[in-house]
Amino acid sequence: xxxxxxxxxxxxxxxxxxxxxxxxxxxxxxxxxxxxxxxxxxxxxxxxxxxxxxxxxxxxxxxxxxxxxxxxxxxxxxxxxxxxxxxxxxxxxxxxxxxxxxxxxxxxxxxxxxxxxxxxxxxxxxxxxxxxxxxxxxxxxxxxxxxxxxxxxxxxxxxxxxxxxxxxxxxxxxxxxxxxxxxxxxxxxxxxxxxxxxxxxxxxxxxxxxxxxxxxxxxxxxxxxxxxxxxxxxxxxxxxxxxxxxxxxxxxxxxxxxxxxxxxxxxxxxxxxxxxxxxxxxxxxxxxxxxxxxxxxxxxxxxxxxxxxxxxxxxxxxxxxxxxxxxxxxxxxxxxxxxxxxxxxxxxxxxxxxxxxxxxxxxxxxxxxxxxxxxxxxxxxxxxxxxxxxxxxxxxxxxxxxxxxxxxxxxxxxxxxxxxxxxxxxxxxxxxxxxxxxxxxxxxxxxxxxxxxxxxxxxxxxxxxxxxxxxxxxxxxxxxxxxxxxxxxxxxxxxxxxxxxxxxxxxxxxxxxxxxxxxxxxxxxxxxxxxxxxxxxxxxxxxxxxxxxxxxxxxxxxxxxxxxxxxxxxxxxxxxxxxxxxxxxxxxxxxxxxxxxxxxxxxxxxx
Numbered sequence: 232x233x234x235x236x237x238x239x240x241x242x243x244x245x246x247x248x249x250x251x252x253x254x255x256x257x258x259x260x261x262x263x264x265x266x267x268x269x270x271x272x273x274x275x276x277x278x279x280x281x282x283x284x285x286x287x288x289x290x291x292x293x294x295x296x297x298x299x300x301x302x303x304x305x306x307x308x309x310x311x312x313x314x315x316x317x318x319x320x321x322x323x324x325x326x327x328x329x330x331x332x333x334x335x336x337x338x339x340x341x342x343x344x345x346x347x348x349x350x351x352x353x354x355x356x357x358x359x360x361x362x363x364x365x366x367x368x369x370x371x372x373x374x375x376x377x378x379x380x381x382x383x384x385x386x387x388x389x390x391x392x393x394x395x396x397x398x399x400x401x402x403x404x405x406x407x408x409x410x411x412x413x414x415x416x417x418x419x420x421x422x423x424x425x426x427x428x429x430x431x432x433x434x435x436x437x438x439x440x441x442x443x444x445x446x447x448x449x450x451x452x453x454x455x456x457x458x459x460x461x462x463x464x465x466x467x468x469x470x471x472x473x474x475x476x477x478x479x480x481x482x483x484x485x486x487x488x489x490x491x492x493x494x495x496x497x498x499x500x501x502x503x504x505x506x507x508x509x510x511x512x513x514x515x516x517x518x519x520x521x522x523x524x525x526x527x528x529x530x531x532x533x534x535x536x537x538x539x540x541x542x543x544x545x546x547x548x549x550x551x552x553x554x555x556x557x558x559x560x561x562x563x564x565x566x567x568x569x570x571x572x573x574x575x576x577x578x579x580x581x582x583x584x585x586x587x588x589x590x591x592x593x594x595x596x597x598x599x600x601x602x603x604x605x606x607x608x609x610x611x612x613x614x615x616x617x618x619x620x621x622x623x624x625x626x627x628x629x630x631x632x633x634x635x636x637x638x639x640x641x642x643x644x645x646x647x648x649x650x651x652x653x654x655x656x657x658x659x660x661x662x663x664x665x666x667x668x669x670x671x672x673x674x675x676x677x678x679x680x681x682x683x684x685x686x687x688x689x690x691x692x693x694x695x696x697x698x699x700x701x702x703x704x705x706x707x708x709x710x711x712x713x714x715x716x717x718x719x720x721x722x723x724x725x726x727x728x729x730x731x732x733x734x735x736x737x738x739x740x741x742x743x744x745x746x747x748x749x750x751x752x753x754x755x756x757x758x759x760x761x762x763x764x765x766x767x768x769x770x771x772x773x774x775x776x777x778x779x780x781x782x783x784x785x786x787x788x789x790x791x792x793x794x795x796x797x798x799x800x801x802x803x804x805x806x807x808x809x810x811x812x813x814x815x816x817x818x819x820x821x822x823x824x825x826x827x828x829x830x831x832x833x834x835x836x837x838x
Contacts, residue, residue, distance in 0.1 A: 254557030284733025287607030291348030549602030555580025
């Protein structure tokens with residue numbers, strides 16, 4: 232039986248400022264590899280392993296509380312931070328009251344190399360730890376914040392709002408750890424009380440970054456001799472006033488910052504103008520540049536998000552992109568390509584992983600207009616899947632909810648790439664009789680088997696298709712799922728496949744014309760999306776969507792249009808079943824890509 236805390240330690244904390252940790256969803260992220268990330272999601276009280284290459288598929292999960300308190304979120308762990316390291320056999324998480332370690336049977340990096348996280352779900356074990364070298368007066372006071380471990384496991388640090396920074400050994404996290412101590416006290420190097428939000432090790436491991444609501448402290452953790460000054464109680468820090476550099480963007484408006492990472496000579500900062508009480512303006516990403524001559528950071532520019540507009544879920548260019556309001560963590564995704572630089576964000580209010588590709592502005596020095604934002608939408612009704620009795624009785628798990636088999640239709644080749652908005656794509660599916668645009672779980676199943684439209688019928692080629700997935704979400708004040716949406720009803724997802732990055736999703740306006748292929752799936756869909764586990768209001772919304780989708784298929788033939796004109800119109804379109812064979816250009820291919828076919832994913836093809 233999993234260990235769990237008293238209701239005092241697990242009570243949900245509320246009423247904090249926007250710089251503090253409010254809102255439920257993915258609150259922190261640990262990039263394992265370029266393909267996999269681990270995150271803590273407080274809306275379901277679990278650690279999830281997400282496959283970035285599979286459109287956000289959950290490939291491993293670990294529930295942090297005992298199943299006996301499933302129906303009592305006040306006794307959930309309520310995680311706010313996560314870290315590990317390449318050789319660590321533990322994951323480290325925090326909530327406002329306690330520091331935890333989750334014992335693993337092998338490091339997450341080893342699981343990633345073997346493409347198998349089954350041991351994570353089945354063999355992990357959570358327990359609290361408060362090291363002998365940490366003053367017990369800082370335990371259980373609700374002020375514990377973030378945690379970070381060096382990639383090589385050489386050091387680990389936990390932040391505390393009124394205490395400062397505490398050290399530990401990530402490779403040997405026993406209670407008697409001789410390296411565990413109060414490493415940085417409030418007041419040292421100008422670090423103020425109640426104002427530490429984020430912490431990260433830099434990639435060089437020479438510094439840690441402590442982010443507060445107005446400034447950043449870059450603290451030295453490795454000197455010229457390779458020693459850590461903090462081991463000898465020597466605190467050396469560079470103070471960067473973020474508000475001084477960035478508030479000009481909003482005419483001097485007061486700003487709040489949550490986190491910062493450094494890539495080469497650039498600092499990327501998460502923040503937004505401080506919202507008034509009751510407002511939820513989405514966060515933004517800012518970039519500052521290091522000047523070797525002046526030996527200081529300067530030139531704060533906004534590269535993604537708005538900061539002023541309400542929370543939303545929008546992908547595309549950095550200028551177009553929108554995020555939720557309660558994000559407080561970002562990190563750098565490790566990439567095999569040295570010229571690829573991607574910031575990864577757990578988007579709390581949208582319950583998705585967001586990727587901000589900053590390769591152009593890092594490599595070119597400017598070109599901030601070429602920042603690209605996309606998503607890994609992992610939340611396939613996970614709260615209902617994990618905690619409803621119906622889903623439990625059906626043996627449903629987060630991993631099983633990620634894909635759905637069934638029949639599908641697609642039409643490949645460059646001549647069949649059309650500019651369509653969502654309604655046009657839905658009309659095309661209704662016209663050929665399959666019924667509707669595919670959902671994300673259906674897309675995942677087909678992409679995993681190489682059954683999707685491409686320009687040349689090659690699995691290594693790119694493709695873009697609309698998905699029947701909303702980008703609607705809400706601000707969750709408590710664990711659970713959205714009863715209704717606060718934003719995003721007019722946005723839908725498109726699926727983009729690239730050989731290098733795999734399957735990614737983008738949220739775009741449903742009326743926006745996009746160059747896409749037609750890909751359709753049979754009426755039905757995965758069990759988790761058929762309304763069985765939804766609230767009554769969500770069931771009504773689903774029925775309304777199905778009715779709207781079917782209405783697109785009521786096509787009244789124009790009998791007065793000549794056969795010749797209609798033939799020209801249909802020349803580059805998917806042909807209905809009754810279309811004369813001698814007018815078709817469809818063909819079967821041994822590669823598994825027939826431009827026109829329905830596919831039963833057990834391996835049988837149908838014309």
